[in-house]
Amino acid sequence: MSTRLTEEMLKTLPDARGHFGAFGGRFVSETLMDSLMILEREYLRLREDPEFQAAFDYDLKHYVGRPSPLYLAERLTRETGGAQIWLKREDLNHTGAHKVNNTIGQALLATFLGKKRVIAETGAGQHGVATATVCARLGLECHVYMGAEDVKRQSLNVYRMKLLGAEVHPVESGTRTLKDAMNEAMRDWVSNVDDTFYIIGTVAGPHPYPLLVRDFQAVIGREARAQSLEQAGKLPDALVACVGGGSNAIGLFYPFLTDESVKMYGVEAGGLGVETGKHAAPLTAGRPGVLHGNRTYLMEDENGQISGTHSISAGLDYPGVGPEHSWLKDIGRVSYVSVTDEEALHAFRYLTCVEGIMPALESAHAVAYAMKLAKEMDKDQMIVVNLSGRGDKDIHTIAQLDGIEA
Amino acid sequence: MSRIDRVMTSLKEQGRKALIPYITAGDPSPDQTVELMHTLVGAGADIIELGVPFSDPMADGPVIQLACERALAHGTSLRQVIGMVREFRSKNADTPVVLMGYLNPMEAMGCEAFAEAAAEAGVDGVLTVDLPPEEADDVAPLFTARNLDAIFLLAPTTTDERIRAIAGHSSGYVYYVSFKGVTGAARINVEEVAQKVDHIHHLTALPVAVGFGIRDAETAAAVGRVSDGVIVGSVLVNTIADNQADPARLKTALHELLQPMREALDNLSG
Numbered sequence: 001m002s003t004r005l006t007e008e009m010l011k012t013l014p015d016a017r018g019h020f021g022a023f024g025g026r027f028v029s030e031t032l033m034d035s036l037m038i039l040e041r042e043y044l045r046l047r048e049d050p051e052f053q054a055a056f057d058y059d060l061k062h063y064v065g066r067p068s069p070l071y072l073a074e075r076l077t078r079e080t081g082g083a084q085i086w087l088k089r090e091d092l093n094h095t096g097a098h099k100v101n102n103t104i105g106q107a108l109l110a111t112f113l114g115k116k117r118v119i120a121e122t123g124a125g126q127h128g129v130a131t132a133t134v135c136a137r138l139g140l141e142c143h144v145y146m147g148a149e150d151v152k153r154q155s156l157n158v159y160r161m162k163l164l165g166a167e168v169h170p171v172e173s174g175t176r177t178l179k180d181a182m183n184e185a186m187r188d189w190v191s192n193v194d195d196t197f198y199i200i201g202t203v204a205g206p207h208p209y210p211l212l213v214r215d216f217q218a219v220i221g222r223e224a225r226a227q228s229l230e231q232a233g234k235l236p237d238a239l240v241a242c243v244g245g246g247s248n249a250i251g252l253f254y255p256f257l258t259d260e261s262v263k264m265y266g267v268e269a270g271g272l273g274v275e276t277g278k279h280a281a282p283l284t285a286g287r288p289g290v291l292h293g294n295r296t297y298l299m300e301d302e303n304g305q306i307s308g309t310h311s312i313s314a315g316l317d318y319p320g321v322g323p324e325h326s327w328l329k330d331i332g333r334v335s336y337v338s339v340t341d342e343e344a345l346h347a348f349r350y351l352t353c354v355e356g357i358m359p360a361l362e363s364a365h366a367v368a369y370a371m372k373l374a375k376e377m378d379k380d381q382m383i384v385v386n387l388s389g390r391g392d393k394d395i396h397t398i399a400q401l402d403g404i405e406a
Numbered sequence: 407m408s409r410i411d412r413v414m415t416s417l418k419e420q421g422r423k424a425l426i427p428y429i430t431a432g433d434p435s436p437d438q439t440v441e442l443m444h445t446l447v448g449a450g451a452d453i454i455e456l457g458v459p460f461s462d463p464m465a466d467g468p469v470i471q472l473a474c475e476r477a478l479a480h481g482t483s484l485r486q487v488i489g490m491v492r493e494f495r496s497k498n499a500d501t502p503v504v505l506m507g508y509l510n511p512m513e514a515m516g517c518e519a520f521a522e523a524a525a526e527a528g529v530d531g532v533l534t535v536d537l538p539p540e541e542a543d544d545v546a547p548l549f550t551a552r553n554l555d556a557i558f559l560l561a562p563t564t565t566d567e568r569i570r571a572i573a574g575h576s577s578g579y580v581y582y583v584s585f586k587g588v589t590g591a592a593r594i595n596v597e598e599v600a601q602k603v604d605h606i607h608h609l610t611a612l613p614v615a616v617g618f619g620i621r622d623a624e625t626a627a628a629v630g631r632v633s634d635g636v637i638v639g640s641v642l643v644n645t646i647a648d649n650q651a652d653p654a655r656l657k658t659a660l661h662e663l664l665q666p667m668r669e670a671l672d673n674l675s676g
Contacts (some may be wrong), residue, residue: 019541027509027536029465031561031586078654173471179462186464191587193563290509290536292460303483304514305461 004039005257005333013327018207018294023323026206031190040208042113047215057105060219063137064094066101068220070227070384075354076371078245083237083377085356085370087387088224088252097360097389098220098248099130103199105216107134110197117196118130121185123150123178123244124315124362125157126389127201132166142166147177147182150314157393175308178244178318180291202245203322206293210322217251224384227253232382238263238373241386242365243283243336244316248388253334263335266325267369269311270338280309283329283336296323298339312341312397313361315331315389340406343368348391348398360389361397408634409502409530410555410578414613416632421675424579424635425450426615427642430457430473431490432482434650440493441653442646442660447501449661452667455533455637458487458507463534467590469640472647484511484520488527495528504557504578512545516624519550521637530618531555531578539575552611559583562602566609573610581637582606584618584629590640594619600632623670630671634657638667 018024018040026036046052060066069089077085090098103120110118118140122128128144135142144161148170151158161168174180182205189198203210203217227234239247239256243266256262271279279285282297289298291306299307299319311317328334339347344361347368353359359367363386370385377383391398401403407415413499417424423576427446431439443454459477463470466596484507505524512520524532532554539558549556560569562585573580582603585593602652603614617637618631626636645663649656 025541026538027541028536028581029561030559030572031465031534031583033538034562034563034565164644173468174461174475183462183464187467187588190465191591193586289513292464293536298510300510300514302514303485304511305478306510375473 004260007258010257014207014211018211020324020327022288023295023326024207024210025295026293027290027295028206029190031193035193036208043109043208043212046112052108053183055108056105056329060101064104066219067094067223068092070224070231073355076351077374079354080371080374082374082379083381083383085374086382086384088220088237088384090220090248090362090386090388091357091359091390095130095133096392097126097130098217098251099127099201100133101219101251102201102213102216102247103127103130103134105212106197106199107138107140109184110140110199111138113197115195115197117183117192118199119143119145119188119196120199120201121145121178121181122141122201122395123181123317124313125150125154125161126315126393128166128168129157129160129164131162131199132161135166136164143188144168145171145180145181145188147175148172149176150178153314153397154393156396160220177309178314179306186292197281202247203324204248204292204294204296204320205246210294210324213247214250214254214324217247218254220248221249221253221255224252228382228384233261234382235259236378236384237381238265238375238383239382240265240267240366240370242267242316242362242388243321243325244269244280244318244362245320246322248386250322250324252384252386257333264333265369265373266336267365268336268338269313269316269365271310271342273340274338278310279338280311280319281338282319282321283325284338288326291320294323296320296326296328312344313365315360315362316365337369339365339368345401347371357387358391359387360391361387361394407551408555408578410453412504414579417452418634419666423630423633423671423674424452424613425451425664425671426455426635426637427451427664428455428457428637428640429646430459430470430477430641431487432459432480432647433473433643434476436480436482436486436490438653439490441657443494444497445657445660446664447498449664451501451636451664453502453504455504455506456487456491458484458505458511460508460511463508463595467588467640471641473643484515485523487524491529492527502530503528504533505529506533507535509534509537517545518548521552521554525552525554529554531557532595533557533581535559539572542575557581560606562586562598569606569609573612576612579615579635580606580610580615582614582633583650584616587618591616592619592621592624594625594629596628596632599629603633619624623666626667627670627674630674636671638664
């Protein structure tokens with residue numbers, strides 16, 4: 001049963017303690033509480049500050065290259081058969097993904113707060129690159145934590161970060177992926193809390209991060225909504241976005257939440273198939289728990305230990321998800337589904353061939369689901385897919401699968 | 407009066423300081439934990455903090471992370487940890503045991519089931535690193551109803567307003583984290599700790615135990631001089647790691663490490 005959402009309801013979420021219904025909150029050790037409360041207070045002030053917002057908008061336009069186009073994928077639509085598929089081209093942003101919307105915003109916050117040192121965690125490396133990029137521009141010292149496994153999988157992005165002047169710290173603990181990188185970034189923050197700003201890459205983590213990252217990413221949905229009305233003369237019938245931590249998805253969905261006619265689908269990484277247990281789909285197959293400072297759906301074992309995840313896409317390879325998604329799932333506003341590695345790979349190749357657009361493997365999950373969905377919808381209906389990033393970073397992975405040394 | 411209150415009160419009357427060692431349950435293996443707890447008591451422990459292993463110990467440094475990994479490699483679960491306390495209690499009715507860990511394993515077991523089983527087994531207090539009092543509304547009454555002390559952390563960054571509020575939610579003692587960092591780092595500044603603990607004493611009547619950075623008799627004495635107790639963790643866990651292949655040697659090594667700290671603390675009152 002879906003709850004009907006109103007603007008008034010949305011304004012109350014998260015509540016003063018960072019809760020989205022039963023989810024979210026601030027579950028961190030005491031050392032970080034003061035910094036989080038200061039960040040919350042300052043962000044709530046700057047959120048209403050025209051000077052801050054103008055600086056953010058200016059950077060999005062002139063540095064990121066926004067607005068990103070909303071593109072009708074005519075050949076994909078024709079070949080798929082069914083609803084029109086439109087792509088929100090976040091892959092055309094500077095640095096090649098939606099991640100930069102958020103790093104621009106948080107780096108601005110860091111400078112307003114007078115912090116000179118920035119840390120970040122990264123999975124696929126897109127957030128690390130986007131953070132290193134804005135740090136280079138603003139002259140901030142930048143440290144990026146990245147699971148040792150991901151450092152191997154995404155060596156090109158590691159090199160990009162180094163060229164941008166960031167120090168990349170491979171994380172050898174735990175499963176050596178994104179969740180461990182986030183643990184290590186938290187440890188760094190606890191140790192350097194006075195001079196360091198932690199730029200979290202997704203809508204997870206302790207309050208106020210899920211709020212502020214969502215606000216920075218919501219530009220995607222605001223543009224997509226206006227562009228749909230202008231270019232198609234109506235609102236889309238469905239939105240589709242991939243969900244790892246969930247920042248590109250919430251960015252697209254949020255400005256449409258009160259538009260009742262717009263259906264929304266968050267696509268998780270089904271890995272080798274949800275039934276195999278080798279996946280990264282907490283909303284599809286997990287249960288609520290507490291990790292990385294927030295209560296949300298998690299992949300965990302019966303003893304509450306966090307499970308290892310699997311996805312071909314490093315950016316989706318995370319056992320948790322932003323708390324607002326957990327809430328949207330429980331109230332029934334968004335449907336969360338999953339797509340396997342194989343389906344995502346097929347979509348990667350297919351979109352490349354029929355549209356000349358090479359999606360990130362993360363975004364390929366959304367494309368794969370949109371193709372399924374389109375077939376069940378009428379020709380006069382419209383789907384907007386968040387093409388959250390470009391696929392250059394994944395060429396190595398694809399080439400390996402093809403047995404080619406790239 | 408809880409077992410922790412009794413110990414703290416008695417120490418205070420004697421002018422002595424609490425020695426509170428930490429080890430991770432299940433490290434190096436679950437069958438050794440109870441023995442090691444008795445070893446700690448034999449070396450002078452007043453209270454034992456028993457770590458509940460977690461896959462993602464965000465507030466801990468590499469030493470305790472690895473201890474968690476060793477314990478989890480043996481499948482050590484929260485239910486098993488509670489079983490270890492029950493076994494320890496069959497031979498020791500006096501030494502309080504505080505379970506220290508992260509929230510998720512407790513929630514996975516069910517907070518009420520956990521509180522019930524822990525109290526029944528003879529656990530005295532619970533310190534959940536990633537559960538600040540603001541989020542503890544549902545859990546706290548479960549502990550209170552069963553006489554489990556809720557122990558919360560205070561940090562160098564904690565404001566006066568929060569110190570008062572946190573102390574209001576605490577019982578047994580408060581755990582002052584001596585520096586901004588993770589467990590096992592060596593950054594303790596005794597003068598700063600002294601000032602802050604003195605300040606905390608003005609804001610709450612609860613005993614203040616200090617942890618993080620205490621590694622030998624010298625640091626134990628220095629911190630003991632300005633607080634009500636010292637918590638010793640990573641250096642013990644390191645000793646466990648170094649001697650994991652030789653259980654007999656491990657017990658001797660733990661004793662040899664902890665006992666001088668006991669002496670140094672007791673010399674303060676002499």
